[in-house]
Amino acid sequence: MLKSFTRLLFTLGSLALSMTAQANVQIFACEPEWATLAKELAGDRANTFAATHAGQDPHHIQARPSLIAKLRSSDLAICTGAGLETGWMPMLQRRARNPKVMPGEPGYLEAAGQVERLEIPAALDRAEGDVHGDGNPHVQLDPRRVxxxxxxxxxxxQTIDPANKAHYLQRVEAFSRRWLAAIQRWEAQAHALKGKRVIVHHREWTYLLDWLGMQRVGSLEPKPGIPPTLSHLADLKELQADRIIVSPLNDDKPSTWLHEQTGTDVVVLPQTVGAVKGTEDLFGLFDEIIRRLTTGDGA
Ligand SMILES: [Zn+2]
Known part of the structure; x- marks a missing residue:
């Protein structure tokens, strides 16, 4: 009797302990890569919700009521920014009426705003397609920027949840150590890719190519966000690229056509975590990108 009573007390005690230690912060991540990063950095101190999955195009998301409800109960929202979510995130923020996650608050973080951006246009002209005035938003594909x-x-x-500051510091230090070691490994594996000429479908590989020293010689889309046309594809035939890079979300007809015309191999690369098998976290994402680029697998 006494024994089971002690056990009960112990169980209640550890239950209370785990309740205080866990899930203080509710995180809303616009894209799966930031959800994964948030889990990596917060551990059991946060509940993380990913607003989109790898099978969705983050340029075009519906501001559904379920997303509004999730944002309303969040303490921290992390999005790509630089215009990527212009079509849906401002509307979610207006409707959720949650002062914690409004622009300018500590509870709203734009990833692209934390790093140097490429392809910032000299002048903004809608005729140039789906061009973002703040530069190319697809910053998740350069691990140095990550x-x-x-x-x-x-x-x-640490600002939002100061009681757990030491926990977050320890986790970001551990992540940084592992991540820097992984970057070294990836760079060594990808050495032979330097200078390779690629044609991309959408310009979402800009930061990846910049990191690896590869060169984009053309895009299947005549302008960002504008679907490929036959006359534009015909112009790409003379480019002598080493590879055509597409994501699993892209229509495969344009790349297949160009491959048939030129013999240039097509490589399907995961654009975020969960896009293909083996990319459940950020380490797996870059492992798989480098593996596919160096072996030509993933056609
Ligand atoms: Zn884009």
């Missing part, structure tokens, strides 16, 4: 974003996200967590 590390800067991780540090910014961790510091926001």
């Amino acid at each position: 590390l800067e974003i991780a540090k910014a996200l961790s510091s926001r967590l």
